[in-house]
Amino acid sequence: MTPLHSQYDTVLRLTARSSAASLSVLRPRTGTRGLALSILSLQILASKCQQQYPLLNGKEKCLKNDILKTTIRNMSSVRHLNQEEAINVDLELFNEYQFSVDQLMELAGLSCAHAIAEKYKPDPDKGVLVCAGPGNNGGDGLVCARHLRLLGFTPEILYPKPTDKPLFNNLVKQCEMYDIAFIKEMPNMESLNSKYHVIVDALFGFSFKPPVRPLFAPIIELLSKTSVPVVSVDIPSGWHVEDGPTDDTPALAPDMLISLTAPKRCAKHFRGRYHMLGGRFVPPQMQKKYQLNLPEYPGTSQVVSLS
């Protein structure tokens, strides 16, 4: 028996006796041979543990492995954009690809509604409050509200600072024609918690720079403390686009974050249950150019889970 064989033989005998004893072979070793021995001993230890404590049958293990591998791949490899990159990607879609804001906003809002519908079911007694800000993030929220209505939800919209441009005026009109109520002011905490089962935060997007203006600060304060699940569109409002929650404002802790096009750096600070990707309009060459590493959307779905 060669020295290497004898070493392996030792490991086998040791692990055959007890798993506790086999831990003794896991002391650091040097060199290629030592590395191989460490790996081998780890594998043997793992298989011993599995033999003693079988948790799942074969198929379940394979399925969990696939989900785990996909999730790890989704989480780890997808590129998180900084604020400048996010602005550049947007500009490229409008200037070089000649998309209109209408088009992309429609697809973005549609995917937000789909993400919400995937994880939250319509409640016959409670509505969805959509808080729409003054910019394009608010526009995404207005489109989302309209599609939520078609999906069986009961949206209501808080739009405290409407933008007087044709695009936004039309979006408001569409929502009114869809019988979606516009509420005049933010409800108090008790009312918020009892009347709504989901709140959509579409106040600020990736162009936001702190601090939060006085008109919106109380709204964000309530959203940060409500017991109702909050769904943030692209960026949790009030967060720094790259650094995440700041010390200045009460920080939103949304239950779901729907990143549009690609996630932004602040998403690394997201601790909610569901991180979804939407805005399925990024062509392969753009993905390559910005090295986005976006996960594959399943089938014809407009959203894909990143967590």
Added chain:
Amino acid sequence: MVREFVATRQTSYTSKILRSSSHRRRRRACKEKCLKNDILKTTIRNMSSVRHLNQEEAINVDLELFNEYQFSVDQLMELAGLSCAHAIAEKYKPDPDKGVLVCAGPGNNGGDGLVCARHLRLLGFTPEILYPKPTDKPLFNNLVKQCEMYDIAFIKEMPNMESLNSKYHVIVDALFGFSFKPPVRPLFAPIIELLSKTSVPVVSVDIPSGWHVEDGPTDDTPALAPDMLISLTAPKRCAKHFRGRYHMLGGRFVPPQMQKKYELNLPEYPGTSQVVSLS
């Protein structure tokens, strides 16, 4: 079909209730029959009760969406084209060796086709576009630019029959929509002739091009016989003449009050799907 439907209703359990494999097989068979019944009932309901619009109603619904609901053409065209791509993806799988030929006409139907081509690209298909009479308006110029930036080839002329049949596995007919009035202009007549005779499945967007919007195929032009018809918003009268395999409904943007106003009786879209089967 009806006989089978009736027969499943008469099934009864006369055998002993045992936890045997034969019993489990029968229960499973019964569940499958019940599911098929549900699908059958839903399909019959979809087919019979959904309202088919005449040309004037189709134009009015469209005008109302633009004038009263203040939708932009961009918005609705994006949703319409998206649903066409989804309908195609649902019934035809991408072919690694063959492309999808999208024949786009000069109007909004052609615009739907351009949007559809872009989404087909994202879904893994290989679209190519024939756009013989481009419309020089910003909306259409932008749609063309988007397709070019998505690396979708624009072919200069309609391929001959042999080439058509070998290079493509699906052809999208987005030439004419519900505003069409016969006869077909000379530029498009040869294209429609080829589409009516090709062995490749043809998918018509909203109206099989060349058909009369209410009366269906005419005697004047060679009549398209598409494999799939994707009605947008609501089906039109001519859809009653459709004999292909798949009649799909797309354009999921009709609010409940509009459905009630025009008595559309649209079927329920499943979940978040942008299309629903009418056949």
